Amino acid sequence: MTIKTRFAPSPTGYLHVGGARTALYSWLFAKANQGEFVLRIEDTDLERSTQQAIDAIMDGMNWLGLEWNEGPYYQTKRFDRYKSLIQQLLDEGKAYKCFCTPEELEEMREKQMAAGEKPRYNGLWRDRDDHPSDQPFVIRFKNPQTGSVVFDDKIRGRIEVANSELDDLIIQRSDGSPTYNFCVVVDDWDMGISHVVRGEDHINNTPRQINILQALGAPIPTYAHVSMILGDDGKKLSKRHGAVSVMQYRDDGFLPQALLNYLVRLGWSHGDQEIFSLEEMIELFSLEAINKAASAFNTEKLIWLNQHYIKSSPVEEVIDHLQWHLAEQKLDVSNGPSLAEVIKIQADRVKTLKELVEISRYFFEDFTEFDANAAKKHLRPVAKEPLKLVQQKLADLADWTPEAIQAAINQTAEELSVGMGKVGMPLRVASTGGGNSPSLDVTLALIDRQKIINRIDLAFEFINNREKS
Known part of the structure; x- marks a missing residue:
């Protein structure tokens, strides 16, 4: 079997460090197994998806050096495929039209909550054929009502969810557009994805997606759900903890190799080793060695790694990444010593490339x-x-x-x-x-x-x- 993984961000913002770590793990697993890595842009949220965000994701991936073998694929360009399969499920009785109004759904939830029940769709239109001709509708997947979904997560082990816990998922909105959970299923099938590495916030989606795959007669990929990244205060990593955008780390003067080395250790380990070349990461990486527990982001540790890579990387690599900062700080180095010589004597004295430029002006002007x-x-x-x-x-x-x-x-x-x-x-x-x-x-x-x-x-x-x- 050919190992094939994917990174599938939604273009609603920058590439954050959590997404970058997921992309790195997916990329490493493919590389470690002589497989392929796919980049897919999940842009079905038409209101929030932007070209600016797409560009930011591409910039982040390129800066980190996480090259993809296929893609980028865009879900918005595959709507015909999704709609044909939704129609197939309708024809086979595995999906149905639901004419519930927002008010009816809200009333349904309120009654369930008042009765101490879990709020969910109650299947009102599941077996009805008295369809009104002039009323908007969504299409729901007919989730099995008995049995359970069992899958062996490569990080978390065996996970079982009773089908009675799952309601009938909307797979097509009233405007005719397919929903995220359905598009993901079709994409993973069509693209031959063998292993899905993604955040733990998707665990609840997995049994639903497995049921849809089975209804389509598609193979089930292997899943690996990575824990979230926390700030040093134990709360979910966010802007209040400092930079969370990958490109902000570039702007702040970090080398991509330092960030990659830091991210790979943020939940994965190989003995007590701290420093990993990209080749070592590929050679040693495995999904099973990823920790189930959440990891805390430590900026001081990242700075330490960045200092290490500034000092130990081939000077030509440092120069390549320094060029952006020279342009940003408007320092003309054409009239002065070679950058290589300056880096050699300044590397021990700085934490970031940004700082390297700041303290080296007197050599050139x-x-x-x-x-x-x-x-x-x-x-x-x-x-x-x-x-x-x-x-x-x-x-x-x-x-x-x-x-x-x-x-x-x-x-x-x-x-x-x-x-x-x-x-x-x-x-x-x-x-x-x-x-x-x-x-x-x-x-x-x-x-x-x-x-x-x-x-x-x-x-x-x-x-x-x-x-x-």
Whole structure:
């Protein structure tokens, strides 16, 4: 049997992290079994589905690198198929027209609730043929009234639901459009889906969908229902916990590999291993190893993983993802050192790509102001002498290398009989505009020598103005 999975989001909003994890699990299971992965857009909710949401889903999937073998399929383009099968069920007596008005349905529910019963459709039109000719109707599936639905969930084990607990589901609305639960069944059948991996909120739909599949004479896929993701306060993950949109993580400076690594561990594990390459995920993944319990989202853990991947990923990959942030923050890196060299010395110092761009501006563009706190502390009149001497030594260097730059700084401190900090900190603020940078020797070596000389002159101007005020 060919393993075939699907990810089937509704385009009513962005791709959230819960959906991304479901997509990842489906994708990994297909890849681990040399199978195929299908992308399907379930856009039957015509009022809420938007092209913007479709684009957001595609962007998220592409950014994560979860490529699909088939699709994207759109349910709205398959209405003829759904309607023909609904007609088939009508002809076979497995579905029927229901003419209940909204008021009648509400009265039905109120009576049941008053009697302490579960509110549900009571089958009023199930066996009637006295159909009015001028009244709108829906079409309901004739759910079996005896027996039960049993299925072996790959994550939760055996699940059994009595058919007496299920009412007759609407499969076509009064406007003629098919409903979600029916479209899903037909799509999974037509697309040859062998395994359905989805959120636990669909467990109640599964017995209904199995009954419809059986009525159509279609094979039953294997189901795996994944638990929800909670915030660190134990409540369902939502915007109040921070970013929940996949593309927001891109915007905030996370690498897709870091988010994938985090999401795969959010409910699945392989021993105590924390770091997984994509190849390891594919090799080791199984549905049975997914935890039944809900998982809590921990942003600090994700940040830790992101730092790891910024430091350990091939620099070319980091550059690829950094480009978006460079454009977003309008930093032109054409006039300066190679990005690869900057990343090498900055990677240990940042948590995100966004932060990497923010703290690296001085490598590529000049500044006219110094960080106020750093300048107040280190660009004082007492710094003029060491700055003047080290400026001269830097200007006279035969080689502009980290070794030569460090030697010039050391010699300045020795000749003036001062500690290294008395030379290094004023020079750091003068050269970078602030009080934090990688080691001065490697930092300065990546910046044009004349720029450093000019920036020290700017520091003298700042100190002189400070003396006058």
